[in-house]
Amino acid sequence: MIVKTEAELNVARMFCNEPFRYFSISEIAEKAGISRTWAYRILDxxxxxxxxxxxxxxxxxxFSNIICKRLKLFFDSEFxxxxxxxxKILSVADRIIYECKPVSVVLVGSVAVGKERKTSDIDFLVISGTKQVPLLKENVNAILMNKNEFEKKYLKGDDFIISSLSFGRIIYDKEYFIRFYEKPLPAFSNEVIQERIDYCRKLRNRIVHLTRSDMDSAREELLNLALQCARIILLKNRVVPPTKHEIASAVRKLDKDIAKLLDDLMKNERIDKKRIIECLRICEKVI
Structure with missing residues (x-):
């Protein structure tokens, strides 16, 4: 057996949990809780x-090495x-596999990184030839796409695809999704960033309209707008956007105003029309 000791397992798990990240010896030693000397022995x-x-x-x-691929699948299953x-995860995955006949089912989002909250959805990326989404349980989402759609988004540097590869947990795979770990992550394209900006501009106009008739919906959409603006900032700086509840921390060094806005909106406090307009001005600086 290649990976035998607890230290070897910890190092292998670390590589599989962040499959595209390069680790220095000091980082490996610190994260695995071992000495630098022992880290060198494991790497050797x-x-x-x-x-x-x-x-x-x-x-x-x-990950072109079959051992590394199998370890990735093992640690994802362990998680x-x-x-x-x-x-709930396995029950939904079984239903998706039965009804969609997919090539890959990947757990994504906050649940895939262990950062879920009581209100968090369980999200799946499903790569399949079918377009019919099965009837799923409450707070469960399945994002379906075929191989061609997935590969086009991958080549374009779509942030959802990159996030799925970076943080996703493979539940089922017919040697398709795992192969993308053999390649470097593509850079976020200007096309993807511009698509986000265009979406945010439309969303901003929708929020203005909602303030005249539906303040509760306006507040919900404002949080969505702030999250999308934070994503744009991260994409421009070549940072893979994390989950919803971590994105404020990730963007704080790059834009304190957006980070503070997200902190405030995540509290779910009621805000009036005047405050919504102020928040929109902060978002407009990004888009």
Whole structure:
């Protein structure tokens, strides 16, 4: 057996949890809770089995290696089966597999990184030839696309696809989704960023209209707008956007105003029309 000790498991799990990130020796030692000397020994062992790719003294798994692929699937399965939502996740996944006959089912979103809250949805990326979404349980979403759609979005640097690859947990795969770990992540394209900006401009106009008739919907859409603006800022800085509840922290160093706006809106406090207009002005600086 190649990965035997707890330290080796911790290092392998770290590489699989962040499959596109290169780790320095000091980062490996710190995250795995081992000495630098022990980290070097583990890397030497992995190197003997051609499991590593190196860039300026930083390392990550080489997923063209079958061992690395199998470890990724193992650790993703370990994560899902240890989740508090295990039964619901697997029940929905079974239904999707039965009804959609997919090539890949991937758990995405906050649940995939263990950051879910009571109100969080369970989200799945489903790559399948069918377009018919099965009837799913409450607070469960399935984003369906075929191989051609997935590959076009991948090549365009679509942020949802990149986020799914970076943070997703593979539940079912016919050797399709896993192959994309063999390649470097594509850069976010200007086309994707412009699409986000255009969407936000339309959303901004919708919110203005809603303030005249439906303040509750206006507040909900304002949070959506602030989240999308934060995503635009991160995309422009080549940062993979994290989950909804982590995005304020991720964007704080780049735009304090948007980060504070998100913090305020996440509190779900009622705000009046005047405050909504002020918030829109903050978002307009981004779009």
């Amino acid at each position: 062992k992995f190197r003997k089995f051609n499991m590593l790719t190196e860039d300026r003294k930083s390392y990550r798994f080489d 899902v089966t240890s989740s508090k939502l295990k039964e």
